[in-house]
Amino acid sequence: MGAGKNDILQGTLALLVLATLSTRGPCHGYGLCGHIQAASTELLRVEEGSLYPALHRMQQAGWLRASWGQTEKGRRAKFYEITDLGRRQLADEKRSWAQLTQGVALVLGAGA
């Protein structure tokens, strides 16, 4: 794990996955890793081992829908797609994330 790269906070992985899928459309697990890393300009790093259990849990919760398809390279892969329920969840999580960061920023500001 290189220096300067942050492991994703517990609980924020779902938010990142939902956000990525809602903007970029259907994507497989490997692609999600890449997108999150790229979009965060390599600041964030997805721990690959914890991505899949999270994806499956989100699928069971009804936030994601999965289907098998072909990649450009012709490999069979499982593509995930956000559902309406997932979009509602995303909105919720965005709101609570904003509150969290705002709160944290205020505390840090006061301390500084």
Add this chain to the structure above:
Amino acid sequence: MLRLQRIANVFRAARLRRELDEELEFHLAERIDDLIGAGLSPREAEREARRRFGGYTRTREETGDADMARWLESLLQDLRYGARQLALNPAFTVVATLSLALGIGANSAMFQLINALRFRGLPVEEPARLAAVEWGPNFHGMGSFGGRNSRFTFAQLRQIQLRQKAFTGVMAFGTTRFNLSPSGEARYAEGLYVTPNFLDVLGVQPTLGAWLDPRTNAEDCSQAGALVNYQFWLRELGGDVNAVGGEIAIDGRTFPVAAVTPPSFFGVEPARRFDIALPVCAQALFAEDGRGRLADKTFWWLTPIGRLRPDWSAERASAHLRDISPAILRESLPESYRPDSAERYLANRLRAESAPAGVSSVRSQYENPLWILLASTGLVLAIACANLANLLLARACSREREIAVRTALGASRARLVSQLIAESAPLALLGAGLGAGIAGALSRAMVAFLQAGEAGLEIQLGVDWRVFAFTAGLAVATCLLFGLAPALRATRAAPADAMRGGRTSTAGSDQSGPRRALAAAQIALSLILLVGALLFGRSLQNLLATDPGLDAEGVLVAAVDARSSVAAPERRLIALEQLGDRLTARPEVESAAFALFTPFSGSGWNEHVHAADDPDPGEGVNVWFNGVGPGYFEAMRTPLLAGRDFQQRDDRGSPSVAIVNQRFAERLFGSDNPIGRSFRYPGALGETDPVFEIVGLVKDSKYSGLREERRAIAYVPVAQLEGVQNELSFVVRARGPLQGAMEGFRSELAQVDVGLKVEFSVLAVQVERSVMTERLMAGLSSGFGILAALLSTLGLYGVMAYMVARRRKEIGVRMALGAQGSAIRALVLGEVGRLTAIGLAIGLAGSVALSRYAESLLFGIGPNDVSTLAAGCVLLAVTAFGAAWIPVCRAVAVDPSEVLRDD
């Protein structure tokens, strides 16, 4: 829905695993491609990809957890393991399944019967709101009683209907039999007399046709029609829609068929069917005086049932009925009651009793025996469970190491216990499934047995939610019973001890403690069942050994219905006398005589009798009466001890005479000679008491059943009785087979009077029927007793064989040190003796505590009969030592050198 998805996924676990592997492999493959693109060698790329991915197996497991309800998956695994275990031990499986199935099946069968009689609501609208009107305690009423549940007179019913406020309506019914045959041999249908609001109160709509307006006056017979049962309509009327509106001949009169009931409606008496219902007014049509029971305030024949108003409970209705009782009784008081009787009559009180399952005389007759049988089957099942628990304990012991290893690796005790219980679940399921089949067959067989004893008895079996819940509950309970003890036991051992393992060299009492306790418990339960079986068996034996005072074998009873005789009523008796003479002249008939009632028929007539010259009569002696013709005692083979038989000359024109039995003479005259003495009983108010002179003395005989105490009986000549000519029976002692006498009777009947109808029955069968309950109890309880003894013998054998196997080393050492075979034998037998003694002691206490519940069903034997208890103990002790025989032989045959070499 999503939760369901996770559960459903358990059942396609293999496919999910494949897909998951494919998904993860894709991820690795893509990473490797990218790394190679970045310049790594394929081998380095793969190593790096795997490093970045982290623990592959853990990820795979965690992801699987997200997909599936793991608890269910592990439960299924345990069940599968249990099923595999069963398949590996077919002998164990067969014995275990059969003993469970028998236990569960017998329990479920008894419960089905109890359910049908007691719990299942009537197939009517809101049965929970039905309540029967009943008499309170210390009921006093006199007069004639007709039909089952004959509780009320018509006058009382009218008063109740008029004055009550608790019910939206009160209907009533009386039971009877209707003769469908125009002549010759009678063909009876089960009949009801019902009030016009019968269907209305029950909330039942006819399937076909229309029944009376509920507001019709019950005495108005202008629109009388028959309400026929659906099954009867199918069977007798061919299920023809046009039969409604047609006519049906009942007791020599024709009635229009007004309506057909819905298929599920069987009446309001569970265990009874009805074929045809007529309005109560029809009873008056059949009566010779044209008024019948409707006008007779001393004829008790109706059962009232009401539908409670929405805000009324049965308790509140009871209180209300109690309050209005005096007025009802005052208005329905029979004019013929003497002052003392009237006073006691007026003291009666009414009450309401919730009747969602209807009213039933069958219920009161069989409910107690059925509960006792259910308790017995419960004990049998407990014994079977103890056996299984024992076998599973043995199996759990052999898995001690496996369980210890798993405990050491961190498996929680709860998880292990639930696993072990889940493993016994397939057995319980198998047992319950097979048991349900056995229950169906057994309950049908019992119904058939009961039906053979009583015509018109029909118990609607069938599995409803109660039966299902009961059987399922039994399966769960048994599974816990035989699975829990071994599971708790197996998971208790400290892992370190168990892993050190090996066989203990001495009797490690903590190892076999629970198994020995189970064996002793089995013996205790078996003793209770065996004592019960012996008590019921000896009761039956005692009953069959009682002297009925008559010889029922070879006696044909011919009940003659003379209502549509061609002869005028006053000439009918003469016609019947002629018939008797012609019968006696036939070669197939040895003798024939009249009787008003035949013994064991259940009908009867009693009076409170005094000696005619007794100045202070008091209460009098309760005496049972019968009207008989000349030759009756000869036909019944009841010895005439003194005096003379009735003769043709004892008729209406001569003084009233009677023949009495020994008990009668004893009660009224002590040791004095009764011949020539007179007795009387109170006549109706304003009439003189009838007085009879005793002309003969006969031996005691039974009146209505073998069970009864000696009864005082007085016989009077039929020819001196009034109004009995329509309902007389012949008792015919046949020469040779009864069939011949029956043929002879039929041909004579047709020649004497074509209007006479006859119904034959066999006296010996009636006697047999009077001991039905006892036969049922004796048969079933001895079956259960034997089964219990067998099962506990098996159990004891298992425990002893196990003990010998475990202590093989100890026995070998003892022998090597010089112990004789006899000492070894004493060692094993001492153990058996201890277990048996403990079991018998507990069983004795249990028997003494429980047998009083069976007291009312016993005959000629007390509930704590010492010889019976002793016999039960001896029987069980003998089987216990028999069960120990093989283990003893095995112990004696232990070869010390071989055992010592083993280590």
